Amino acid sequence: MIKQFRKGLWAAGTMLILLGTQPALAGVCWWGECSEMTNEFRTMELRPQTIALLPARSSLTQDGLFNSENKVGETAGLEDALANSLEKEISGLGYTVRRVTFDEINADPQLASLLNAANQRYDEEYATIVAFKVSAVKYRRYSVGEEGRRLANYLGVDAAAFPRMQIAGSSSTSKWASAIGGHDGKAGGINMEFGLVHARTGNIEAFFGGVSKSGSGPFGGVSFKKILKKGDKYMQDIAETATKKMPEFDEALKPQKLDEEATELVLYDEVDEEAVLDDLDDLLGGE
Amino acid sequence: MRIAIIVSIIVLSLGSFQAAWSEQASVYVPLADGGDAPAVKVAKEQEEQFVRRGIRFNDPELQEIVNRVAETVLPVVADTFINFRVYLIRDPSPAAFSLADGQIYINTGLLARLENEAQFAAVLAHEAHHVAAHHHIQADTYRRVRGNVAGAMAGMMSANAGEGASYESNYRQIAQSEYSDEMEFEADAQSVALISRAGYAPAAAVRALERLRQDPELSVDREAASFNTAESLLERQGRIQRLVNGLGQSATDGINGTRPVQLRRVIEMTIDDYIRLDRPGTALKFVESLIKARPDAFLYAAKGDSHLALGPRPVELEQEFSLWVVDGKRAEKTREEIYAKYLAVEGGPERLAYNLESSVNAYNMAIELDENSARAYRGLGNLHYEQEDFRQAGRNYVKYLKLAPESMDRPFVLERLQHIKVELTKQKEAG
Secondary structure (H helix, E strand, O other): OHHHHHHHHHHHHHHHHHHHHHHHHHOOOOOOOOOEEOHHHHOOOOOOOEEEEOOOEEEEEEEOOOOEEEEOOOHHHHHHHHHHHHHHHHHHOOOEEEEOOHHHHHHOHHHHHHHHHHHHHHHHHHHHHOOOOHHHHHHOOOEOHHHHHHHHHHHOOOEEEEEEEEEEEEOHHHHHHHHHHOOOOOOOEEEEEEEEEEOOOOEEEEEEEEEEOOOOOOOOOOEHHHHHHOHHHHHHHHHHHHHOOOOOOOHHHOOOOOOOOOHHHOOHHHOOHHHHHHHHHHHHOOO | OHHHHHHHHHHHHHHHHHHHHOOOOOOOOOOOOHHHOHHHHHHHHHHHHHHHHOOEOOOHHHHHHHHHHHHHHOOOOOOOOOOOEEEEEOOOOOOEEEOOOOEEEEEHHHHHHOOOHHHHHHHHHHHHHHHHOOHHHHHHHHHHHHHHHHHHHHOOOOOOOOOOOOOOOOHHHHOOOOOOHHHHHHHHHHHHHHHHHOOOOOHHHHHHHHHHHOOHHHHOOOOOOOOOOOOOHHHHHHHHHHHHHHOOOOOOOOOOOOOOOOHHHHHHHHHHHHHHOOOHHHHHHHHHHHHHHOOOHHHHHHHHHHHHHHOOOOOOHHHHHHHHHHHOOHHHOOHHHHHHHHHHOOOHHHHHHHHHHHHHHHHHHHHHHOOOOHHHHHHHHHHHHHOOOHHHHHHHHHHHHHHOOOOOOHHHHHHHHHHHHHHHHHHHHOO
């Protein structure tokens, strides 16, 4: 009997620990600490001057007491607000931002195709990055490859920013219930990150993220109503948090010339087509 | 009002199931207040989101074919909230899905696999029945009730009560709607009635399922597709076959139709998408099935590309996946790491050698069939470049650029040629 009771206690304890750590385990990153960059990005060698800000891919969930529901119609306004805030913050750091809009994408089939391919490739890496491997960005572990380079070159920028956002807004009843239950799983929160894919390398050279979540319980977290009501403010907050660790662009620190022979550091339009083909003709001639 | 909707759903569900069994095309009973159902409201929002995000694949020529078939096969419904329209999505997975208000989405990968118009009509009719019989509304109501019950049972301690939301509410999530087995079979059965009425052979519905069952992806469930999820395709195929037999139709009817020429582009695109999405095993199996039916230079070049992309990885997907499961989660590895891992395991180098050899053979076969096969020269260029045989790589790349001067990847090839030039110059200087 006592043995069974102990067993039960042990199981309950384990369950509580698991539930307590669940948000941290399930979360992409915590408290805005998920920012990382390669050394070349840090030292300005591969710091982009122009950045294409791509439309955010986002999800919005309303967490009820028993049920959660994806919200579709409400995301458009929040995505626009996020783009406004990110443009403002990144521009404020000295970068030239080229904002890519849905209207532009829908009017240009080639851009739509390039963006679709790059997004698919980015999301493949993103799934790996968010599995506690943000730190590996600095080792240049993640690559969007040719898809990323083609997109950035098509847009005529040094790098492309791929924002991803998850918003969970809780209902007032679920906030109270979570407070009583001592678990903040339904307190709501906003999570946003963006990776910077360089046009020269196709690699994710930097990754910046932020979490907006002000505690648990009925007075903490983010409620769904508030998100809809104060969307602009929340988006501004999250953009500020995410760009907090993003270094400024300083023209004076940029290296004057890159190693032209290293192919991974070449922009497509820097290749002198005629010269290459003529020289190759000589080198391969007679075979 | 919610209770009224649920009651009418149950009554209609029974009615439409009976109708599906009848030989006559069913007359769908409209759903009172159906326009107020959450599933219909969400469908409208999703449509706006799809347009905004550019999810739809716009190809006027293909859309014309799609619309033409749709006109013949889609049922007439009295519900004012249903307005049928069919769209394409560029995705190689063999999937189709619909939304409560009559939107039907067909993946290019599904279109690429079907052999004729009749099979496409069967898929459309299947999805149309889900809409006309209000399956989305029923499934959504069930989901909400189940979510509440599950949530209440799990209590307030659980953060995952009910339906959890995952990253990105995109079309792939929507495509995984939870229809019951009955709903799927009902839609299969009704598709037979609808295509028969439109003048297509009923057996096309059986063959369409058979085509999808042949897809190597299904065996590993790499990506769930709505057309495949609820009941096993084999069971569905058997049940629908019996239904067709009952109608006195032979199993071979409707198979001999041909693909419209425009669909060739979809097939090529699907193969390219598989390789781009790092699914060369699926690409290879798909290409091989097409070569078996009608070989040509493009298919052989694509076969070469698939072998090259496979590298040290095995062709059989099951082996490939079991290795991933044993060695770790795919989500924690990048493409390069997975490639390197396969190369390091026993048999990896041999598989690489085999795939490289198969790749060269396939490219050469493509050139034999068509000496101007640009794709084959590009493939040979890629292969030799990876093997650091810069002279051969240069020759093949130059040939490729001459044959395909307007190719999208010209900048990429030129960049490689610049590197090749540097390497060859070094070699020349070294004597």
